[in-house]
Amino acid sequence: MPKRDDLKHILVIGSGPIQIGQACEFDYSGTQACRVLREEGLRVTLVNSNPATIMTDPEFADATYVEPITTEVIEQIIAKEKPDAILATLGGQTALNAAVALHDAGILTKYGVELIGADMDAIQRGEDRQQFKEVVLSVGGEVPRSAVCHTMDEVRDTVKDLGLPVVIRPSFTMGGLGSGMAHTWEDVDRIAGNGLAESPTTEVLIEESVLGWKEYELELMRDRDDNVVVVCSIENVDPMGVHTGDSVTVAPSMTLTDREYQHMRDVGIAILREVGVDTGGCNIQFAIDPATGRMIVIEMNPRVSRSSALASKATGFPIAKIAAKLAIGYTLDEIPNDITKATPAAFEPTLDYVVVKVPRFTFEKFPGADPTLTTTMKSVGEAMSLGRTFQQALQKALRSTETKAAGFWTRPDPVGATLENTLEALRTAHDGTLYTAERALRLGATVAQVHEACKIDPWFLDQVAQLIELRDEIEAAAVADEALLRRAKRAGFSDAQIAALRPELAGEDGVRRLRHRLGLRPVFKTVDTCAAEFEAHTPYHYSTYEEETEVAPSNRPKVMILGSGPNRIGQGIEFDYSCVHAVQALREVGYETIMVNCNPETVSTDYDTADRLYFEPLTFEDVTEVFTAEDESGRAAGGPGVIGVVVQLGGQTPLGLAERLQDAGLPIVGTSPKAIDNAEDRGVFGRLLDDLGLVAPDGGTATSYEEAREVAARIGYPVLVRPSYVLGGRGMEIVYDEDTLAGYISRATEASPEHPVLIDRFLDDAIEIDVDCLCDGEDFYLGGIMEHIEEAGVHSGDSSCALPPITLGAAVIEQIRAYTAKLAFGIGVRGLMNVQYALKDEQLYVLEANPRASRTVPFVSKATAVPLAKAAARIALGAKIGELRAEGMLLPEGDGSDAGPEVPISVKEVLLPFKRFRTVEGSGIDAVLGPEMKSTGEVMGIDSSFGLAFAKATLAVYGKLPTSGNVFVSVADRDKRAIVFPVRRLVDLGFTVYATEGTGLVLKRHGIDFTPVARHSSGEAVDAVSLIASGEVDLVITTPSASPGPRTDGWEIRSAAVVADVSCVTTIQGAAAATQAIESASRGEIRVASLQELHRRLRGAERAAA
């Protein structure tokens, strides 16, 4: 059945800012969808508030709205663009929820817009738990056994029938209040007793527990002719009870016989049909009782999911791309398989390799957060690896995660680890359960004991046990000979791991030299969807140690681009964006681009992005082996081989490798690793600033507490302390006194001569400014100047900012441009550089200069219509700024420093993940901002004035902006003066003010009435925390006092706001900005404009001026 001809124009809804549980996988799926729809000749309108996505690049849609994903905004877009249909199944839960809201508001009917992919009924059948349960039962599937009970006798009978443990859920309580898992009869009495009491209907649901069962997922696709294929099966190594996003997972499933797998497939297909997802992908989760094989259906996502992205990368079957084609009417047999070309997409991929995904956590960013893994997802990213065996894939995945431990045995065991306490630790799922399981086995536990403790399937544990046996052999062998090393490499051991086991081999370098001397090099196999049954035409490779390599010879000049590895806070999609841009720019001018990355969520690891894709860990060993394979095969084919390796665009991960790669002879292009290092080196950089006549805040370097104390004493408190060489402000703190400094040095860092601590004077109340620029050695181009809304001291990655700057005068801007140019030439930048300044008392201080792509590159590129990362990639390969101006990549004249009055204001706002976390006791965690980055994602708001742009940005993050109601205000003494004006405006706009005593008194004296609220600690009846918790407050403005710390009032107020999901402003500048936004929004002035219109205006204005 061919494409539908009644669809000419599709609105695609994106997923908004990156957040835990919804990361760049939806940029990957959305980008694929937009590309496909446009290739099919359809008009594509896109809405997504996230500027760091590839999908929001103007060339991926006809009209791109970087606007909030809210009902009102989407209605405006629909009214303006008049699409025929909406595709909402590729933008995660955000897009699906937006579609449901549009339906509920009657907007789809009003404008006659069809939902394609999954219709409203299907979405509801898939998402509504009760309806879904009925669907499962109707097709003969099973759900957890359960019974509704009204008395304790009924409860006890039910529990006897189901067996302990059970899950107890009181009916009709708010937010699952009173639910719990009962492991003992005492638990049953307590939880069910309370539950019956708390339930307004005296009713509890007793449900069979599937905790510890085996967990599986199927990724399925269906077309309009009702053809269904299973794209991939995924088995969770972590059992039920750990969210699949937080689990180590493996594809294909490892411990199912065909009979069990086919049963799962049958049930999955029947559910998909019954739910009625017309076309596209869906994901269904199953649990299997390891003792009996009883299979339970857990849930489904009637849309493309994170697991779909993983499955696409794991199999080479591009689910989102196919889903988009199915949505517009094609059937599976009409869509060719990209990889084989000769066969259709109507088939089920078969793998001749094993894929392992490992989640990446950042608990260190959220002190106090409970690091136990539960059914609430907490990981911020993931790494995937492919190997020919599970052992190999697992070890590659572990070293891909960019954690301190780079695989087993690369870090010493925790002090005091015993068999007993290690087994005990395994009883609670945690980040690194497999490391703990390995340790338990190594300390003498049996596979059965470890299985009993953590419920990981014995098969996986035995695989780990085999690695330990090989480890022991390596340690015990008289000589590490070829046969033994070969076995180690086949089992996935890295050179670094082997080096850790054989100290006499002189470290990782020694192992590598020995390995090369023995001719032990990896081969590269191809991901081809069909286990080699058909020829593959897509060079998507992974390394392994076997006989035959499949790297195709090519004589074109090759450039390798190193990606950014797993997402984590401080290193997210922005860097993938820059890497993808580099690929695009270099491909366009004829280079053969080679992408190396291990993050399955990204656009960079789409085999359509670069000419060649290597899904490999970003370690020195793995990267150099890819280089060698490509370089040698290129030269053998008569070409120049790899002429450049780009490391400056992927953030910290590739940068950390730059120097070693260069020393190993790889042609690093762009700014030299030495220059990057110099900019990070306090001493060298300080001397450079002196030479250039630029000023930095007083500061110094320390390698011990004594040195740190001296530096701090010299420059005066407060001081900003941080380890050198970090992204995302890891371990950065503002320290107000000597005691805290001592604590910091001993706790947060591993200070040493190689890793000094930087100490700077902290500039109170300064305006922070971010600049992105390009330099080719002869010429300089300023990309954009961003003025931070929060004061200096809040990490730039967590700060909202405006471009062009909203309060800076022409002289300051000229000064910024001049300073930045001096720095770029002084450092020797060949590509991008980001500089951070603080402006205080009319003095411009250089805070830091980073000669590499920054997190703000996509934002600046979208705000100014200039693709900075593309330009940087070209410059790295020798192009000149003049040339790029002539080509039209850069503005023909002028640059980002001379924005005229016609240029709209772009605001970047961030999404903070506080509400995902709870303390061990179950309360919210602190929501205060500081020098350590905590945000997971960002949005962009564009409009003619700051207030409107900020309002859009706020809407994009929170989905709401209170325009009336109650505001709670409690600010630190230093902010009391500045808060008066914003609160006055809020009162004028109709807000009722609640305030703590001190703040209220100041307001009262300025003629603002308020209702006094007690601080929580005073113990009176109506206090701030319970007021916020009751949901009566619409906006919280609270700034931290000078010495922030846990368990202060501010902390409790902020965490209450987090738990109640109330907008919470924690800086005085933020309060002023929020007030402006509320004012603009309440005037109802928010209008939408597409990026294409904006860019035409920006580029048109420049051309007119030229």
Next chain:
Amino acid sequence: MSSRAPAILVLEDGRVFRGEAFGSVGETFGEAVFNTGMTGYQETLTDPSYYGQVVAQTAPQIGNTGWNDEDDESRRIWVAGYVVRDASRITSNWRAKRGLEDELASQGVVGICEVDTRALTRHLREAGAMRVGISSRSTDAEALLAKVRATPQMAGANHVGAVTTAEPYTYEAKETRYTVAALDLGIKRNTPRRLAERGITTTVYPAEATAEQVLSQGPDAVFLSNGPGDPATADHQVALTRELLRRGVPVFGICFGNQILGRALGLETYKLKFGHRGINQPVLDRHTDKIEITSHNHGFALRAPSAAAQAGEPFDTEFGRVQVSHVCLNDDVVEGLTCLDAPAYSVQYHPEAAGGPHDADYLFDRLVELIETTKGAKADA
């Protein structure tokens, strides 16, 4: 400690793969083929159609779920040899009774593991299925190559006699509505099971049974099973089928049975370069235009008599019009025939699956329909 002995695999074109002993230690020969299923090794190994073949499994982790007492598709393992990448040393499945390697060893099946099975598969894909030898006794590749070249070719091989039942037996449905006589050319256990689900009691006959024997109990239909070897050698079964067609007995053939029905209708068979062996093959059913994901195991196929016939146009045979009713979407191989003027149809693949998806299970329903219509027609006559 790796305690396995070294082993070698030598293809008749001289390519050598090195690995380690797996299963029984010894020497074995056969036709090298690869199977791309990620599940179902127990079913594959016990599928009589693999008789005389050395099967390489493209999925790298084999043996994880061990060996159970329920999933055997026949009375024994039939493969001539087994080639895997990574053999599991433990089993993890609630139904497992023993390990795969124990089972291979106890049945005397010689295998090899730690082989670059992807390189082997790519080689077979390019060079075609060919003779192979495995030895875990000696690593002398030259000597083994000479032996490989001395073994018989698959083309022209009649293997049915080796796998068929010696005596007829009956698989009873719980409540018998129909009876079917099945000609055992290498039948799998799941076939009578799927038939019994529909109230069909199956009596299984040896491959050399005559039309009189097969029809002695007055079955409602005759089933031609799957089986090993070159269909060009199955003259007896072809003659038998022609007799059934002449008598108007409903016939349903699968795999080898499809080739026999095709030959009975006058079509030719040919050897595919490397065959279809896997459980992910897309087949288009021209009756419904639906796609089914199916289980395949065939090295030979039927050739459509003309391009028009290949495209689905009915063509004339001695027994009336016939249509190519099923084709493989990967490579357009004929995957099924339907007689438009006689009560007979067949498919080249495995509706009984085991292992593989159950998408083609409806073909057994078609047999019930065919029996009903034939009965109805007879009653009318």
